Amino acid sequence: MEANLLAAHLPTQLPPDLADGVFPAGCPSRTVLDHITSKWGVLILVALSEGEHRWSELRRRAEGISEKMLAQTLKTLERDGLVLRTARPVIPPHVDYSLTERGYELTALLVPLVAWAYDNAGDILNGWR
């Protein structure tokens, strides 16, 4: 299984000092974690890791997302400094979304996770009905 090749050179445990930091209820990392692991956040970020997308492209890509949730998710990710919004003042409007430097840093960690989920989905869901 190729996931072990990945596992081989990554820390499999949280550094002790971090461990004290991420578990408390009020810690900021909880909030950030909630943003980036949100249902649609993951999908949007991964889609953008392939490059710039327009609003309507993202809407079609993340199948099932409502306009409201797309707007909300993009706004959150933009305020987090992960996504860059570029609006061109033309009629009809043209708006592009792309990842910031920080966004790419994040998707580098997110993409393997999504790939793992995809690879293991079959096995995992067998236990369910």
Added chain:
Amino acid sequence: MEANLLAAHLPTQLPPDLADGVFPAGCPSRTVLDHITSKWGVLILVALSEGEHRWSELRRRAEGISEKMLAQTLKTLERDGLVLRTARPVIPPHVDYSLTERGYELTALLVPLVAWAYDNAGDILNGWR
């Protein structure tokens, strides 16, 4: 920034064939992704990456979790084959939770993500009020 060291040897994009697989609405990977990126799921998995924990230890560790959500989260992760439940038939009851092989595979990807969230939480949340 040390996250780039990580990024250097990981795929930063989803393989094209996976990209077609993860975005459709009904695909199984969506379900799996929802389990492992759930609010409490991430915290429990990361806690268990440090080794075996008892119920009450997990309850204290994931500060703010209710008994209901702990039970629900553990049950889901157990059915997904990520967490192993070991009950010793003594009085009072003694139950240990640990990661399965597959669980360790997953936390190898999850731990860097949590670490990244912790490292970047300060910067990210500055844009908010």
Added chain:
DNA sequence: CGGGATCCGCGAAGATACTG
């Protein structure tokens, strides 16, 4: 085309009480 504003249902999640 790319949103914003509003209304609202329903499932997720909290609180509390009880038990093997």
Added chain:
DNA sequence: CAGTATCTTCGCGGATCCCG
């Protein structure tokens, strides 16, 4: 100690209408 059962609340997210 390690849960289950029940009730209630809350806010996520869908639907709809509107606008620059």
